[in-house]
Amino acid sequence: MSRKIGIVGSGLIGRSWAMLFAGVGYQVVIYDIEAKQIESALVDIEQQLKSLEKNGLLRGKLNSSQQFACIKGTNKLEEAVRDAVLVQECVPENLELKRKVWKGVDDIAEPSTIFSSSTSTFLPSLFSDHLKNKKNIVVSHPVNPPYYVPLVEIIPAPWTDPAVAKKTRAIMEEIGQTPVSLSKEVPGFVVNRLQYALLNETWNLVADGVLDVKDIDKVMSDGLGMRYAFLGPLETTHLNAEGFVDYCDKYANTIYSVSKDFKPLQKWEGPQVGEIAKQLENMVPKDKLQERRNWRDLALTKLSQLKKSLQ
């Protein structure tokens, strides 16, 4: 059986996927429309792999040179797509572009190749209805940075062959990610639905002057987030009473009445945008964003090591 993966688009996310697939020995072929991008992707990936190895953070079963040897660049789409088990599309978030890129892949792909998109926002039905192999489409939505945050949401279109979604899930498990399989496409998938529910209430609490930006973020980073890194919201409830049924007996009324107090949904516009931005820029000035991202990635690395050691 072929052990080849095609990556289409060699930016931030394409590079992460390439490293994850190469980690378990897939032959990875990266295509990009910009020749310069492919070159810089290969240089960047080699550096990243070496530095991960040096710091004891390399994932996968092979050493960094072996992993890097699994990754090739090409400026011909066909070389990335031909005989691939799976094509992971990582082009910019633009619907017309995704439709065009998938049509190009569809024209040359084998009928058995899985079509996997990294899109964070578009339902798979929106960019696959015109494909002859549309039964092969799935979204595999990673969370940034995918090398340290293993979750992948797998989302089928209404016409996706269930075997394709299942095989995608198995591949994600094989490369050490944590897949969850949605039964159908829903706007925002699940990660962003949960995230937006939280952002919704955050906006309203700031508008109401209950907490400022710094303190509301602390509620997550030094409060709820501490346990959410290990237990989801439902298991949390199960442990916070004598099981879930007891939790509902005790707290259902409270949850209902507090939730009824939520303010209506607001659109993120108007003076509060500037107000929140000002407070955030006091915490992290805009010329320090990259430094802070690096710190975040380091923190996530350490957290993922801790999680591994607890398993």
Ligand SMILES: NC(=O)c1ccc[n+]([C@@H]2O[C@H](COP(=O)([O-])OP(=O)(O)OC[C@H]3O[C@@H](n4cnc5c(N)ncnc54)[C@H](O)[C@@H]3O)[C@@H](O)[C@H]2O)c1
């Ligand atoms: N960055 C994130 O945090 C994140 C998280 C999850 C999912 N995603 C999704 O991943 C996808 C890629 O995002 P990114 O951040 O890596 O973008 P990026 O801008 O870093 O990279 C996109 C790459 O695609 C290339 N490209 C453009 N047109 C192309 C074409 N026709 N054929 C081949 N390559 C082409 C560009 O040259 C560039 O190298 C998007 O759909 C995005 O929504 C991003």
Ligand SMILES: *[C@@H]1O[C@H](CO)[C@@H](O)[C@H](O)[C@H]1NC(C)=O
């Ligand atoms: C990686 O592993 C290969 C095969 O075992 C070996 O030949 C090579 O020297 C190793 N490279 C490094 C940098 O450890």
Ligand SMILES: *[C@@H]1O[C@H](CO)[C@@H](O)[C@H](O)[C@H]1NC(C)=O
């Ligand atoms: C935001 O809160 C309001 C009020 O509860 C609710 O109607 C809306 O659906 C919420 N939106 C999200 C995205 O959770």
